[in-house]
Amino acid sequence: MKPSPSNAGTPDDRATVEASSGQALMESAQAWARRAERSADGSLQAWLHCASDAYRALAADERTSADAAALATRAAAEVLSRVLHQHPDAWSPGRVRIGEVRFHVELRDVSPDLRPPLRIRRAQDVSMDAFDGERHSRPGFGVPVAVLPLRWDAEPLHRLAPRSGVFRNLTAWIEPDASQPDAAPRLVFADPLKLDALSIGAHRFPLARDTSAGYAWGMEVSKLERLGLWGLIGGRQIGQRAGLYLLEDYDPGKRPLVMIHGLGSNPLIWSRLSNAVWGADDLRARFQIWQVVYQTDAPLLVARLRLQDYLDAAWRELDPKGERKARAGTVLIGHSMGGVVSRLLCAHSGDALWNAAFLVPPASLRASAEDLALIQRIFSFHPYPGVSRAVFLAAPHRGSPSAATLPGRVTRDLVGRRAVEVHALRRIALANPEAIRPELRAVFEQGWINSITTLQAEQPVRRAAEALLPAPGIAYNTIAGVQPGRRMKSDGVVPLESALIPGAESSLVVESGHRVHEHPLAVAEVLRILRGAGAH
Structure with a gap:
């Protein structure tokens, strides 16, 4: 029974209405979950409805909020399992349609370096072999996911972003559109290290997170491991990534x-x-x-x-x-x-390294200003x-x-000698053989260093x-x-x-x-x- 207008505004009656509303929303969400479990073709739509109703129940009644959060998280995991299977790559913010199912994708508090289109995997689906099985995670609201850019050869936003690709660990959940009840729900991806918890109504729900999955997945597709040894024996690619x-x-x-x-x-x-x-x-x-x-x-x-x-x-x-x-x-x-x-x-190097290689001070060498400045930077530092x-x-x-x-x-004989610094040292040694310590003269002159x-x-x-x-x-x-x-x-x-x-x-x-x-x-x-x- 609805409260009468004369007492509808009292705190006790508002709590009664909220509890009633929360219970009704939970019952609706649970009904959608049962329908999804029985359904084959319509399970994605049913899980979206379940997640939306469970999310609405979060704000309605504190007594049902824990159960609502658990059901909303489960439903979001089911949605992700299905949509990522059908649509694993090329995720971007905006409207998405998979069959007859529509929803909006939102990136919230996400690194600007993580530029769409994106590849997304549930964190639980990423192998931890790279870490010998050690996964670091925290339970909470939402579904942890690993995210990588789709194009690994794209130019980063700035030169300090990894050339092999940015990775991030995000958390996903389903939100209904509060302003338009019949509108498509939102699939939200947020950074749980920036948005530690989600505030819904008077309640606060710490986000689930997984800090291992993104890096583990990134290691699976990185080229750095095979480039490292090749860079030792003269390969150019690792040099192009140096920094x-x-x-x-x-x-x-x-x-x-x-x-x-x-x-x-x-x-x-x-x-x-x-x-x-x-x-x-x-x-x-x-x-x-x-x-x-x-x-x-x-x-x-x-x-x-x-x-x-x-x-x-x-x-x-x-x-x-x-x-x-x-x-x-x-x-x-x-x-x-x-x-x-x-x-x-x-x-501090002092003069120790210079004196170990040269018999005269820098000013006594015959060399270009560029070569001399470079060699001094190599042998003298703080x-x-x-x-x-x-x-x-x-x-x-x-x-x-x-x-x-x-x-x-x-x-040693395979390792390349293309370093510009070695060429500068060789030019100085050839022009000033008497200035190089005898035991190093041939090595410097030939560039075998x-x-x-x-x-x-x-x-x-x-x-x-x-x-x-x-x-x-x-x-x-x-x-x-x-x-x-x-x-x-x-x-x-x-x-x-x-x-x-x-x-x-x-x-x-x-x-x-x-x-x-x-x-x-x-x-x-x-x-x-x-x-x-x-x-x-």
Whole structure:
């Protein structure tokens, strides 16, 4: 019975009306669900009606809101299962018609880098093999989905967006049109990290989310893994992708976590660590993940200079005035050669490296201004501004004997010598042979200097670089692997004594091969370090 006009406005009566309305809407939604379960051809339309009525019930009565939210989420999952099966690609905002079913697609609080048309998969349908089965998710309202752009070769909105494609983890649900009851419902896709909860009436519903699926799906289709080794032996494609990339929208208040891969490798090696950071609420709130792609055939000091330039280019675009909080507190994480590069980004070179290669000061060399300026930048540097910590994993700080073995020599001879920096050094050596240290003269004149040669334990410049530790104020940690049964303690590539250096805030040794960055204990150790990094 409806309340009489004289008392319809009292709180108790309004609650009675809302409860009655909420119950009626829930009964209608449940009826649509039963019809959908019995139906074959009409199940999509029935699930849309179910989701719409359940959504309306969310605002009507607090006593039915939990059941309504669960039913609305289930119905949205059923809708997505059907529409994504029939229409997996080319999703864009606007009107969609599948058979006789009509609805509108809305992208809400979504990254501007995620440009339609889009490919969409339910998160639960994405394999977690890349993360060894580890999925990070949170239950709640809506259906987590993974989203990738349809065209991976499209130009990104800016040069810091990954060339291989932006990925995001969104949450989807069905909303009826409140202004037009008979209008087509909306299929909403929203970023649950920006829109943490949905407010409906007086109620607040935390959104479900999955922080793993987008990256896992992106790894399935990325070309980076096969390009990494090819880039080591001279392939051009990895060089065309070289640079620093943001794996999430830039946040001026979060500290950059810059991940640097090693020799012949690529940023995909950081998948398990990235997944773990995104899956930890406290770390995700403090850090943003940046990854570097670089051509690893370049000599060690050239690689350091290029990474410095990549960081400079990123800050020019993100914070040209240098005012943002993110500028301070950068953490570098490097594996193998990437660990050595990270250490050199934290160090003062002084004259040590120049004197290890040259017998005269720069002003005494016969060279063009461009060549001389470039060579000075390679051999003389300061700690990169804003870096407060570094973590080195399986890094050959004292060189690697494998670079001098037969396989190492073969690889060394295959590695390309196209680096413009090497050509500049060669021109200077040919014009000033008396200025080059005798043990390096032939190497410089012939241009036989690359990433392999500069990791050899006895290489003079590498020996000088070994003494360059992070500057005061920059904390650092080491993680190393040791394979059991070896006569010399080593991860199979880097000796333990080369991976551990003095002054580290902590040093962890795990039973592992050279891919120590994937070891669960190493990942847990990096998370521990990051949680304690607030004081630096």
